[in-house]
Amino acid sequence: MLLxxxxxxxxxxxxxFESTSPSTGESLGFAADASAGDLDRAISAARSAADSWAQVxxxxxxxxLNAAAENVLAAKxxxxxxxSKEQGKPLRAAINEIGYAADFLTWYSxxxxxxxxxxxxxxxxxxxxxxxxAPVGVVAAITPWNYPVSMITRKLAxxxxxxxxxxxxxxxxxxxxxxxxxxxxxxxxxxxxxxxLITVSDPVSVGKAFTTDPRIxxxxxxxxxxxxxxxxxxxxxxxxxxxxxxxxxxxxxxxxDADPVHAAKGASLVxxxxxxxxxxxxNRIFVHRSIYQPFIETLSARTSALRxxxxxxxxxxxxxxxxxxxxxxxxxxxxxxxxxxATAVIGGxxxxxxxxxxxxxxxxxxxxxxxxxxxxxREETFGPVAAVIQFDDDDDIYALANDTHYGLxxxxxxxxxxxxxxxxxRLRFGIIGINDINPTSAAAPFGGMxxxxxxxxGGREGIVEYLETxxxxxxxx
Ligand code: ADP
Numbered sequence: 001m002l003l004x005x006x007x008x009x010x011x012x013x014x015x016x017f018e019s020t021s022p023s024t025g026e027s028l029g030f031a032a033d034a035s036a037g038d039l040d041r042a043i044s045a046a047r048s049a050a051d052s053w054a055q056v057x058x059x060x061x062x063x064x065l066n067a068a069a070e071n072v073l074a075a076k077x078x079x080x081x082x083x084s085k086e087q088g089k090p091l092r093a094a095i096n097e098i099g100y101a102a103d104f105l106t107w108y109s110x111x112x113x114x115x116x117x118x119x120x121x122x123x124x125x126x127x128x129x130x131x132x133x134a135p136v137g138v139v140a141a142i143t144p145w146n147y148p149v150s151m152i153t154r155k156l157a158x159x160x161x162x163x164x165x166x167x168x169x170x171x172x173x174x175x176x177x178x179x180x181x182x183x184x185x186x187x188x189x190x191x192x193x194x195x196x197l198i199t200v201s202d203p204v205s206v207g208k209a210f211t212t213d214p215r216i217x218x219x220x221x222x223x224x225x226x227x228x229x230x231x232x233x234x235x236x237x238x239x240x241x242x243x244x245x246x247x248x249x250x251x252x253x254x255x256x257d258a259d260p261v262h263a264a265k266g267a268s269l270v271x272x273x274x275x276x277x278x279x280x281x282x283n284r285i286f287v288h289r290s291i292y293q294p295f296i297e298t299l300s301a302r303t304s305a306l307r308x309x310x311x312x313x314x315x316x317x318x319x320x321x322x323x324x325x326x327x328x329x330x331x332x333x334x335x336x337x338x339x340x341x342a343t344a345v346i347g348g349x350x351x352x353x354x355x356x357x358x359x360x361x362x363x364x365x366x367x368x369x370x371x372x373x374x375x376x377x378r379e380e381t382f383g384p385v386a387a388v389i390q391f392d393d394d395d396d397i398y399a400l401a402n403d404t405h406y407g408l409x410x411x412x413x414x415x416x417x418x419x420x421x422x423x424x425x426r427l428r429f430g431i432i433g434i435n436d437i438n439p440t441s442a443a444a445p446f447g448g449m450x451x452x453x454x455x456x457x458g459g460r461e462g463i464v465e466y467l468e469t470x471x472x473x474x475x476x477x
Pocket of ligand 1: 142143144145169170171172203204205206207208222223224225227228230231
């Protein structure tokens with residue numbers, strides 16, 4: 001179903017598309033396949049609601065966001081099971097994600113009340129300046145399938161808290177998760193037209209409409225750099241505001257003073273999270289030569305102990321990839337690396353036998369002796385492959401780590417305070433974890449440098465993306 005102007009409806013032509021499990025191939029149901037007319041009605045609803053929503057007090061907006069958070073948490077088991085089926089991730093990870101999704105609703109309910117202006121002294125004795133913050137207006141949001149519920153609230157919560165209205169299009173691989181989230185959020189009682197959901201099987205026409213429709217003021221996108229570049233280009237022609245959260249190619253640096261066993265445990269936890277399908281997943285693990293062996297041994301032992309399978313099955317910690325093309329891409333990166341001298345210490349192949357036959361599974365893999373001429377050293381993998389590279393004292397590790405057009409996340413293991421500061425200052429990445437594999441929170445800004453994106457989500461900076469500053473000069477003569 002689509003949510004347009006407060007009403008749940010089928011697509012006007014009654015079209016729908018199927019959602020299937022990446023683990024079993026089973027049908028999970030159908031989502032409405034919105035037409036151009038449906039999209040037009042959703043944009044129109046958001047536009048019509050924009051003025052009155054902007055005038056609702058932040059206290060009331062906060063109350064609705066809080067109620068939405070409660071509804072989401074109350075439905076966490078149900079949405080968690082659905083997410084595990086539709087996206088594939090282990091149930092526990094799905095339920096954690098719902099907690100993270102609710103955090104954005106709660107955090108921005110609080111931040112709504114702290115949208116403040118300034119007063120500025122004038123050079124003229126008879127003049128005063130004040131600034132006020134106004135919502136940008138109608139927001140069009142496009143979200144991905146890898147974190148199918150938290151990426152919704154990471155956009156929706158600050159937009160709505162700022163006084164904007166929204167039309168959201170989720171990924172075609174996870175429409176049912178989006179419907180379940182919008183049901184929980186809308187039942188908090190948002191006025192008609194404030195939040196609208198459009199599910200669609202072909203995103204291209206929606207992207208065109210979002211970037212060209214004069215009723216839309218801002219586009220916020222999370223997905224691949226290729227699609228982000230396309231949308232940003234179109235949006236620029238029409239001078240629409242944009243936020244882009246795109247791909248990454250995170251370095252994970254283990255300095256010689258670090259405990260290699262502890263660092264390898266961290267690497268195994270963060271690398272295989274979401275089967276490696278995360279924009280902050282480590283893609284190049286640089287380990288100093290002096291601790292390379294114990295690091296590889298621990299990482300390999302932990303990787304071989306990971307159980308792969310259907311996210312709802314007991315003990316599973318690594319689920320499937322999103323589709324067969326993703327499996328093919330991971331395999332080709334692994335094959336390329338092996339042909340150029342890397343070794344698959346563990347894994348290195350798709351899983352196709354027995355319980356894996358109907359799904360898109362890839363064995364958790366550790367590649368050792370990865371070098372700069374390999375595709376995996378340059379391209380985002382989005383799969384469960386830990387690519388490990390040795391470095392020496394003579395190498396400029398920051399030059400190696402920064403040698404990518406991405407700049408989202410980076411991880412560092414060291415016990416030295418000097419090294420910690422050096423890493424903070426020299427790594428050209430928007431998010432840095434130091435002896436920490438989870439440097440993310442609703443309260444902290446998240447976003448990339450270079451081709452990893454524009455703008456920040458989360459934290460105080462996250463709401464600024466949905467606000468415009470108005471300067472008012474006042475004559476007091
Ligand atoms: P991924 O490779 O991770 O699937 P995509 O960038 O293809 O990333 O998808 C992220 C989101 O972008 C999804 O919601 C998808 O439907 C949407 N999308 C993909 N192509 C386009 C496009 N041309 N215009 C608008 N949205 C798009």
